Amino acid sequence: MRSPKFICRSVVAGVLALLVTAGAAAPSSADPDSASTSPVMRVSGAGGGYLGPDWPGMEGDPVRFEIDGRATDPLHPSGSFHVVHRKPDGRLLAEFSGHLTSLVSVDEVAVVTGVIDAAEHPDVPLQFVGKPVAFTVYDGGAQDRIGWAWGFFGAPVSKLQGTAPTFALTDGGFRVEGGPRPRVAQGNGPKVAVQAEGDGTTVAAVLGGPSRSSRGSMRFELAAHVPAGGDPTQVQGRFQFRDHGASAADFEGRLSCLVAGGPVAITTGVVTKSNDPAQIGKQVSFSLKDGKVDRLGWLWSWSAAQPPIADCMSTVPFYAPRWGGLVVQS
Structure with missing residues (x-):
């Protein structure tokens, strides 16, 4: 994927x-409307769906994401991620997991980065282990979303940075907690x-x-x-x-x-x-x-x-x- x-x-x-x-x-130091900042930021949950036409050659592939992380210092979080991408016939294209390297959340949005520790990708001739990844999670209640960037495909990944949550989940969901309160x-x-x-x-x-x-x-x-x-x-x-x-x-x-x-x-x-x-x-x-x-x-x-x-x-x-x-x- x-x-x-x-x-x-x-x-x-x-x-x-x-x-x-x-x-x-930044949410606590730069936001003038913050009355307080939650001492703990959390992202948890699992969900997935099917890739659309934005992914040529992979349209209709089922994908699933799991993230469980927490942080009081966004650059020193604890937690893990797990991603599975299969073909419509159930054949595994890629499965990988790893530990988190940054986590920051404000209101319904969180940006999480990590590094892959273990991977299985039978037909993808790329190096997965050791590569960085980034997730952007939107906790939308009835419609959660996620976005991602994969270092193993050459995407530049820096801590605390992610793209827009362009992928709408059709199964499961995420909960985002922490950040300032207006x-x-x-x-x-x-x-x-x-x-x-x-x-x-x-x-x-x-x-x-x-x-x-x-x-x-x-x-x-x-x-x-x-x-x-x-x-x-x-x-x-x-x-x-x-x-x-x-x-x-x-x-x-x-x-x-x-x-x-x-x-x-x-x-x-x-x-x-x-x-x-x-x-x-x-x-x-x-x-x-x-x-x-x-x-x-x-x-x-x-x-x-x-x-x-x-x-x-x-x-x-x-x-x-x-x-x-x-x-x-x-």
């Missing part, structure tokens, strides 16, 4: 290691207006609020669209991020990849204009969750010494805006 083609082929440089490391702490209701201030783009995937955001990291306020805008049947890297759209605090960050750019699964979207882009010339040309990523509590996550790539940002990979959405909101339509 492999992840969608856009993940397998893309290796894009840069991400801020400090934010990845603190990305675990202190105040959202909805004051500008509203998001999304114009009809036809079929495809559309994401829009106009939001902001206090920024604890800079002791000021931030404003974020994004508009993105991928036409129906289009590759995620065919996205059209732009973003702008302004922090009016001590960091005085002010940059904007074009998007390079967009993928959505249910109410969760992951998008990456390149900075084209900034008040800091050193940021121009750098890669950034955003995660967005359109829910009862809208949330935004982000990663920057200001230093080449930091882990890479790959196309359509980001951290869990952690920031709950004080005003505005976002929309994910797919």
Whole structure:
């Protein structure tokens, strides 16, 4: 079983290691609407379904996932994962399991990474053991979802980063626990207006609020669209991020990849204009969750010494805006 083609082929440089490391702490340290953070983050459950047309040659194959993990420190979780992929006639294509290397959860969304310890793959001539994997889990109640990236297929996997949960489970489900709880209701201030783009995937955001990291306020805008049947890297759209605090960050750019699964979207882009010339040309990523509590996550790539940002990979959405909101339509 492999992840969608856009993940397998893309290796894009840069991400801020400090934010990845603190990305675990980001829900509590960067989210101004957090009254408290659960000391334990958990992901548990099992579920599966049948691959669709996004996986040519594997359409109709049954797949199943099991994850059981917990963490108080997102970079030092405990737990395991187990994946089984069969052909429609029951023949085993691949089965592998391993231990977790990172786990972060906020509201209904979790990003989990791990390393394969044992594998059986009779007709797949690849090295599985020792390769990293990533899962994004959406606990949607009646409709849970999962997304994945496989290191054995060449997908770049960094801790605390995952893609959108594009695969809808038809059997079983997952429970996601932990993360911050919003202190105040959202909805004051500008509203998001999304114009009809036809079929495809559309994401829009106009939001902001206090920024604890800079002791000021931030404003974020994004508009993105991928036409129906289009590759995620065919996205059209732009973003702008302004922090009016001590960091005085002010940059904007074009998007390079967009993928959505249910109410969760992951998008990456390149900075084209900034008040800091050193940021121009750098890669950034955003995660967005359109829910009862809208949330935004982000990663920057200001230093080449930091882990890479790959196309359509980001951290869990952690920031709950004080005003505005976002929309994910797919």
